[in-house]
Amino acid sequence: MTPEGEHLALRQEEAIKDSFARQAFMNHLGARLMTVRRGWCEVIVDYRPELTQQHGYFHGAVIGAIADNASGYAAFTTKSSEASDTALITVEYKINFIAPARGDALVAQGQIVHPGKTLTVCRANVLCLENGKEKLCATSLSTFISIKKE
Amino acid sequence: MTPEGEHLALRQEEAIKDSFARQAFMNHLGARLMTVRRGWCEVIVDYRPELTQQHGYFHGAVIGAIADNASGYAAFTTKSSEASDTALITVEYKINFIAPARGDALVAQGQIVHPGKTLTVCRANVLCLENGKEKLCATSLSTFISIKKE
Amino acid sequence: MTPEGEHLALRQEEAIKDSFARQAFMNHLGARLMTVRRGWCEVIVDYRPELTQQHGYFHGAVIGAIADNASGYAAFTTKSSEASDTALITVEYKINFIAPARGDALVAQGQIVHPGKTLTVCRANVLCLENGKEKLCATSLSTFISIKKE
Amino acid sequence: MTPEGEHLALRQEEAIKDSFARQAFMNHLGARLMTVRRGWCEVIVDYRPELTQQHGYFHGAVIGAIADNASGYAAFTTKSSEASDTALITVEYKINFIAPARGDALVAQGQIVHPGKTLTVCRANVLCLENGKEKLCATSLSTFISIKKE
Numbered sequence: 001m002t003p004e005g006e007h008l009a010l011r012q013e014e015a016i017k018d019s020f021a022r023q024a025f026m027n028h029l030g031a032r033l034m035t036v037r038r039g040w041c042e043v044i045v046d047y048r049p050e051l052t053q054q055h056g057y058f059h060g061a062v063i064g065a066i067a068d069n070a071s072g073y074a075a076f077t078t079k080s081s082e083a084s085d086t087a088l089i090t091v092e093y094k095i096n097f098i099a100p101a102r103g104d105a106l107v108a109q110g111q112i113v114h115p116g117k118t119l120t121v122c123r124a125n126v127l128c129l130e131n132g133k134e135k136l137c138a139t140s141l142s143t144f145i146s147i148k149k150e
Numbered sequence: 151m152t153p154e155g156e157h158l159a160l161r162q163e164e165a166i167k168d169s170f171a172r173q174a175f176m177n178h179l180g181a182r183l184m185t186v187r188r189g190w191c192e193v194i195v196d197y198r199p200e201l202t203q204q205h206g207y208f209h210g211a212v213i214g215a216i217a218d219n220a221s222g223y224a225a226f227t228t229k230s231s232e233a234s235d236t237a238l239i240t241v242e243y244k245i246n247f248i249a250p251a252r253g254d255a256l257v258a259q260g261q262i263v264h265p266g267k268t269l270t271v272c273r274a275n276v277l278c279l280e281n282g283k284e285k286l287c288a289t290s291l292s293t294f295i296s297i298k299k300e
Numbered sequence: 301m302t303p304e305g306e307h308l309a310l311r312q313e314e315a316i317k318d319s320f321a322r323q324a325f326m327n328h329l330g331a332r333l334m335t336v337r338r339g340w341c342e343v344i345v346d347y348r349p350e351l352t353q354q355h356g357y358f359h360g361a362v363i364g365a366i367a368d369n370a371s372g373y374a375a376f377t378t379k380s381s382e383a384s385d386t387a388l389i390t391v392e393y394k395i396n397f398i399a400p401a402r403g404d405a406l407v408a409q410g411q412i413v414h415p416g417k418t419l420t421v422c423r424a425n426v427l428c429l430e431n432g433k434e435k436l437c438a439t440s441l442s443t444f445i446s447i448k449k450e
Numbered sequence: 451m452t453p454e455g456e457h458l459a460l461r462q463e464e465a466i467k468d469s470f471a472r473q474a475f476m477n478h479l480g481a482r483l484m485t486v487r488r489g490w491c492e493v494i495v496d497y498r499p500e501l502t503q504q505h506g507y508f509h510g511a512v513i514g515a516i517a518d519n520a521s522g523y524a525a526f527t528t529k530s531s532e533a534s535d536t537a538l539i540t541v542e543y544k545i546n547f548i549a550p551a552r553g554d555a556l557v558a559q560g561q562i563v564h565p566g567k568t569l570t571v572c573r574a575n576v577l578c579l580e581n582g583k584e585k586l587c588a589t590s591l592s593t594f595i596s597i598k599k600e
Binding site: 319322323324325326327328329349350351352353354359360361362364365368389390391392393394395396397 | 469472473474475476477478479499500501502503504509510511512514515518539540541542543544545546547
């Protein structure tokens with residue numbers, strides 16, 4: 001999947017980068033926000049031994065973390081005009097684990113399925129990169145709600 | 151929710167503790183395996199700044215991590231006789247985030263809904279503990295599959 | 301599971317019965333609303349050959365239908381004071397099919413996990429009744445949203 | 451979405467049509483199996499008053515029924531060589547309802563996300579057709595398991 005969607009206004013791209021940087025946990029994972037377009041977002045995390053499960057593969061919770069983030073920021077890109085006083089919260093998600101997440105890096109690609117006024121539905125694919133090859137290792141379907149910031 | 155279910159045989163309890171300890175990522179979170187009973191498992195994680203999202207609450211991915219672990223080990227407790235050559239893998243889960251996960255610690259309580267020969271269905275509640283009070287902050291429904299270890 | 305929760309005010313119980321009766325599709329299934337309590341609701345459907353899948357068991361979509369209805373009306377019971385101008389809509393649900401739904405009748409028991417102001421989370425168990433015995437055949441986890449009626 | 455994937459062998463297409471026809475409940479809905487390709491399946495149901503909810507739109511359970519069927523037969527198309535002794539069962543699905551399902555007909559388009567040996571993951575979009583226009587009204591993510599027929 002190559003990046004899709006229009007580029008964002010600089011101001012909005014910076015708001016998203018700021019938001020991502022304020023998640024201490026994403027920093028604890030070493031996750032990085034990559035391409036963000038209108039309705040589309042990519043988050044990557046490099047292999048580190050502390051991110052693994054019993055067999056040395058990426059842990060499912062790391063996969064869930066980047067799938068949720070890529071989906072949430074994809075959803076957020078359609079809230080641009082109201083960005084300063086609107087927050088998006090994950091209502092729920094479902095994730096299917098498809099193959100062992102083995103490799104040098106993990107990439108989550110989130111995209112909007114339906115941008116609603118109150119609720120936005122997204123899906124994400126998580127790919128593992130090994131020796132230059134991409135392999136689908138998980139897929140998710142998520143619901144986000146827009147709320148006014150307090 | 152107080153612990154439910156029969157106590158496990160010592161050998162099985164140790165197999166579960168060993169398995170938990172071999173998850174580097176759970177150690178990276180500082181998560182600890184607490185009570186394990188037949189069909190029931192509790193995992194706890196204490197507050198640390200690096201586990202938070204933008205508002206200083208526990209990150210959703212930490213909630214997902216311990217919900218999945220508590221469910222998975224609850225499921226595993228019914229696989230005792232075959233424990234040495236059977237592995238349980240998360241097929242998929244769905245999680246609803248119910249309230250901000252604010253507090254000193256987070257506890258996931260997983261229990262079996264249906265223990266199948268191939269597929270086991272579990273649910274988990276995740277509670278945040280703040281000033282000695284428990285509050286439900288998430289709930290999940292998960293599917294696990296038993297496979298022969300290679 | 302025996303019925304749980306307080307009895308409803310007569311006015312509210314009638315509002316729920318009216319709403320159920322206005323679902324033409326539930327009538328097409330022959331589904332009936334049974335016990336309704338605060339945060340709890342039971343819907344039953346008797347065996348009829350037209351409700352089956354290839355093997356003569358209840359079709360999964362019938363199971364999904366009554367799980368969703370039992371959950372939705374369980375959620376609705378907490379919206380009593382505003383009942384006249386509030387509607388509850390299913391945002392999404394996830395359902396696990398656990399055993400073949402064989403028998404004389406199918407009963408869905410829905411209950412609230414968390415009653416929120418905007419979003420309510422419910423779960424339901426669906427039991428099949430065969431020769432006087434109950435067997436769990438499915439379990440669901442659902443999200444509902446309150447909206448102002450137009 | 452236009453049909454995707456290779457055409458099936460005649461023998462397999464007929465096996466799928468036979469299986470669909472043996473679901474009494476799909477007949478009770480008036481649902482029809484449309485295009486089937488390798489990894490892709492379309493199921494349609496025309497508007498009838500008995501398929502509606504309180505507001506005269508298609509009932510969510512009808513949406514769930516055709517999403518599940520379109521996904522299941524999409525999954526089944528990859529099991530061709532073993533078709534005679536393999537059955538596919540829905541393990542679970544999650545469905546998001548996106549817009550009121552108003553219109554003359556409802557079309558579910560299911561496709562494979564990952565065809566596994568034991569577990570197959572599919573997603574489906576459900577569109578409502580009104581005055582010649584298609585509108586997305588629901589989306590699902592499902593898991594199926596292959597079992598040996600008894």
